[in-house]
Amino acid sequence: MKIDRIVLREIKMQLKEPFEISSGIVYDRRVILLTLFSDGLVGWSECVAGEDPGYSYETCETAWSILTQLILPRMIGKEVASTQEGMKETDWLNVARDFHRRHNHFSST
Numbered sequence: 001m002k003i004d005r006i007v008l009r010e011i012k013m014q015l016k017e018p019f020e021i022s023s024g025i026v027y028d029r030r031v032i033l034l035t036l037f038s039d040g041l042v043g044w045s046e047c048v049a050g051e052d053p054g055y056s057y058e059t060c061e062t063a064w065s066i067l068t069q070l071i072l073p074r075m076i077g078k079e080v081a082s083t084q085e086g087m088k089e090t091d092w093l094n095v096a097r098d099f100h101r102r103h104n105h106f107s108s109t
Contacts, residue, residue, distance in 0.1 A: 002079050003086075005037040006072050010060065023054065030060045034067070038080075 011031050019026040032047035049056070049063040071090055080086040 001039045001041070001081070003036060003038050003075050003077065006076060007035040007037075008064070008067060008072065009033045009035070010064070032060055032063055032067075 009032070011033065012028055013031050014028045015026065030051050032049065034045040034047070036043045036045070047060070047063045047067075049058045049060050051060055053059050074089050075086065078086070078089065
């Protein structure tokens with residue numbers, strides 16, 4: 001199937017109850033939603049990155065940047081038969097990530 005269009009949105013979602021941990025209380029969260037249109041079908045996806053790099057180095061800003069500048073422009077117009085085939089378009093990102101991990105002198109891993 002051919003990926004015809006991709007729409008990326010950011011929404012602010014109020015939590016049903018405040019989320020409290022030792023570093024503070026959160027009342028709402030930012031959510032990045034992706035809508036993919038292909039051959040008359042529509043698929044939705046959510047990015048789970050947080051606002052701050054607390055549990056992960058990824059944030060809403062870094063996810064938005066990587067998606068809009070590096071990944072999504074390569075996907076529009078592509079013929080993709082499966083999720084695995086579509087992910088091949090991003091294999092080069094894994095190579096970059098692994099290189100960074102091997103050469104990051106400040107990382108403990």
